[in-house]
Amino acid sequence: MGRKRKGIEVSLAIADAVGQANADVIAAYPITPQTHIVEHLSELVANGELDAEFVPVESEHSAMSVCCGSSAVGARTFTSTSSQGLALMSEIFFIASSMRLPMVMALANRSLSGPLSIWNDHTDTMMVRDAGWIHVFVENGQDAYDHMFWAFRVGEDPNVLLPVAVNFDGFILTHVIEPIEYEEDETIKRYLPEFRLKNALHPDRPVSMGCFAMPEIYTEAQMAREDGVTNAYPTIIKAWEEWGNITGRQYHPIETYRADDADYCIVTMGSYGETAMEVVDTLREEGEKVGVVKIRLWRPFPFDEFQGAVLGKKALIVIDRAISFGGPGGPVASELRSALYKKEGAPVIVNYIAGLAGRDVSRNDFRNIILEGKAKAESGDTEGFILYGLRG
Amino acid sequence: MAKPMEQIKWQELEPGAIVTEVGNAREYHTGSWRSARPVVNSDGCIRCGVCWLFCPDAAIIRAADGHFEADLTYCKGCGICARECPTGCITMVAEEEE
Numbered sequence: 001m002g003r004k005r006k007g008i009e010v011s012l013a014i015a016d017a018v019g020q021a022n023a024d025v026i027a028a029y030p031i032t033p034q035t036h037i038v039e040h041l042s043e044l045v046a047n048g049e050l051d052a053e054f055v056p057v058e059s060e061h062s063a064m065s066v067c068c069g070s071s072a073v074g075a076r077t078f079t080s081t082s083s084q085g086l087a088l089m090s091e092i093f094f095i096a097s098s099m100r101l102p103m104v105m106a107l108a109n110r111s112l113s114g115p116l117s118i119w120n121d122h123t124d125t126m127m128v129r130d131a132g133w134i135h136v137f138v139e140n141g142q143d144a145y146d147h148m149f150w151a152f153r154v155g156e157d158p159n160v161l162l163p164v165a166v167n168f169d170g171f172i173l174t175h176v177i178e179p180i181e182y183e184e185d186e187t188i189k190r191y192l193p194e195f196r197l198k199n200a201l202h203p204d205r206p207v208s209m210g211c212f213a214m215p216e217i218y219t220e221a222q223m224a225r226e227d228g229v230t231n232a233y234p235t236i237i238k239a240w241e242e243w244g245n246i247t248g249r250q251y252h253p254i255e256t257y258r259a260d261d262a263d264y265c266i267v268t269m270g271s272y273g274e275t276a277m278e279v280v281d282t283l284r285e286e287g288e289k290v291g292v293v294k295i296r297l298w299r300p301f302p303f304d305e306f307q308g309a310v311l312g313k314k315a316l317i318v319i320d321r322a323i324s325f326g327g328p329g330g331p332v333a334s335e336l337r338s339a340l341y342k343k344e345g346a347p348v349i350v351n352y353i354a355g356l357a358g359r360d361v362s363r364n365d366f367r368n369i370i371l372e373g374k375a376k377a378e379s380g381d382t383e384g385f386i387l388y389g390l391r392g
Numbered sequence: 393m394a395k396p397m398e399q400i401k402w403q404e405l406e407p408g409a410i411v412t413e414v415g416n417a418r419e420y421h422t423g424s425w426r427s428a429r430p431v432v433n434s435d436g437c438i439r440c441g442v443c444w445l446f447c448p449d450a451a452i453i454r455a456a457d458g459h460f461e462a463d464l465t466y467c468k469g470c471g472i473c474a475r476e477c478p479t480g481c482i483t484m485v486a487e488e489e490e
Contacts, residue, residue, distance in 0.1 A: 100408030161407050199410055208411040214420075220402035221409040228407070 004182045010141035010173045011036035013180045014080075014106050017148035019050040020188050024075035024195075027055040027066035031085040032118045033170035034108040038080055060085040064092035071101035071163075072209055074200035076152060079103065082170055083110035083124045090128060096163045097132030098225060099209055102155035102195070103163045104148065105133075109270070109321075110170040111357040119358025120170040122269070122321035126331045132225050134164040134232055135298040137270045141178035144168045146249060149183075149192055153239045156195045160232040167298070169271040171358060187246060230300050253302035254309050258284060259291030264374045265310065265347075267293045267318040269332060272361065279366040290370055295332070303339055310340070313347040315377030317370055319361075320353045320385070329353065329385030350376045354388035365389070422449065426469030428484040430462045436481030443473035443482060 006013070015037045018026070026045070028038040044050040053070075057063045063079050071077045081089060086107065096103060111117040112124050125135065134154060138144045144166065151164040168174065199207055213221055236253070244250040257277045259265050268276050273294040283290050293309055293316065310316055320330020328334040333351035340346040350373040355361040369388060376382060395404075397419075406412055430443075437459040444452040444460050451466040452473060462473070474482040 098408065099410070199406060199408070199412070206414055207406075209408065211409065211411050213409065214397060216398040217400060217405075217409075220400060220405060223402040224405045224407075224409065227402070 005179055006182055007177055007179050009036060009177050010144055012040050013141055013145045014148060015040035017145045018078045019044045020185055021149055021152050021192055023052050023078040025053045025070035026078045027057050027063045028079045029057055029060045029063050029085060031082050033110060033174040034080045034082045037106055060088040061092060064089040067103045068092060068096050068101050071103045072201050074195060074197035076195045077103035080106040082108040083112055086124045087112060093128055094131045095210060100161040100228060101163060102161055104151040104155060105165045107165045107167045108170040108174045109167055117357040120172055121356045125167050126322040132229055134162050135167060137167045137296055137298060139271055139273045141173060141180050144173060145180050146243060149188055150239050150243055153192050154236050157235045160235050162228055162232055167270060172271045183247060191246060233300050251296060253297035254305040255294045255296055256309050257292040259293055261289060262291030263289045263314045265291045265293045265313055265316050266370050267316050269295045272319060275363055275366055279363050283370060306339055307343060310347055311343060311345040315348045315350060317350050317373030320351060321355050323353050348377050348382045350382050351385040352388045353385055421465050422468050423465045426467060426487055428469045428486050429464060430473050430482045431485050432461050433481040434459045436479045438479055440478060442476050442478060446472050446476045
């Protein structure tokens with residue numbers, strides 16, 4: 001026995017991971033590009049390979065409602081969605097975190113309507129940025145597989161009790177076939193303890209969940225929620241460390257590539273980090289002092305690690321894949337500007353918005369963005385944002 | 393309630409602000425919302441219990457002699473009891489302005 005390396009579609013590997021994590025309840029509605037995940041899970045349940053309830057709900061609103069109910073009785077709960085599905089879930093999405101109900105969502109990032117598009121960007125996840133969930137962005141198929149176990153472990157930890165969204169790029173990751181190293185079921189059992197919810201619903205011990213709050217108590221409830229998300233941090237780090245010790249695959253809230261001596265860094269989230277690293281290798285050969293900073297943990301935001309990685313650099317070239325209409329540009333760049341405000345040695349930020357609705361961002365585009373961004377930073381042209389590749 | 397709501401600190405809330413104390417909605421005195429109160433003419437009350445059934449807030453109580461009256465700690469003054477009473481023995485009377 002040992003680890004098995006499989007050539008498999010990333011969506012199927014995610015579903016297999018949910019099976020290996022021994023989920024109790026899966027409630028999801030199929031939506032492109034997430035469909036293969038729930039299809040495969042329904043097969044696993046139907047074939048008797050996974051002892052779970054698969055609830056074929058009539059909408060995403062119901063999917064998230066079922067997930068809240070199943071988590072409330074202490075069942076390990078999984079769902080998956082994208083774009084319009086997430087929008088339809090959004091009412092209950094906020095409630096899951098306010099009630100501190102652990103569950104894992106594989107969020108296959110896709111653009112929001114309109115215009116209608118099925119392709120990838122980050123407009124869906126940015127809609128729920130402030131919903132009180134833990135958000136992590138993965139870069140490749142192995143990363144996605146690994147983070148299913150990590151997400152259950154973190155969210156169900158008695159010190160955390162929060163829902164966790166694992167964000168991965170629609171199509172770019174969901175539909176790609178990669179070699180993925182599967183861990184043994186025994187390894188997963190050691191890493192992922194049984195879910196025990198202290199206040200789980202039970203007839204012997206009645207409690208009321210999701211109560212109405214008067215103005216006298218709403219503020220306190222929100223502070224408790226804020227504290228819950230922020231203080232999930234040490235558990236998040238510990239869960240990564242232990243996963244690294246077991247598998248040899250190390251993950252960090254902020255990851256860098258050739259950034260230590262770099263003057264200019266491109267900042268990415270999700271699968272773009274892979275292309276950025278390749279392009280940085282080429283530019284390094286040409287003598288450019290450039291590096292990559294990848295944001296893996298989005299909520300809670302790792303302020304100290306981010307500042308530690310970038311203070312002293314000349315400029316950051318930040319790629320956003322969403323736009324805040326009439327606002328400061330992309331949500332990532334505006335957050336990073338705020339994270340660096342009045343910090344000594346803070347780099348300037350040049351904000352590109354690229355890859356909307358799956359428009360291809362090739363190696364050559366990354367190269368253009370880095371070199372043009374560098375030139376803009378040098379000339380002080382750092383206001384606002386640039387919609388990369390825009391005609392007109 | 394173990395502690396009045398306005399004195400609870402955020403650290404004292406259960407995770408998810410769940411309520412573990414059974415029946416503490418009693419501490420929420422909705423009677424302060426009322427602009428008109430139901431006044432029962434007990435001579436006309438046939439003790440049918442229609443007001444008790446219809447009250448959306450369970451704010452009608454049965455007196456010792458069997459007739460029904462509003463519990464003014466909780467009655468919001470919606471007037472449904474007065475509308476539904478088959479004998480018309482319940483009248484809504486405006487609360488006096490303070």
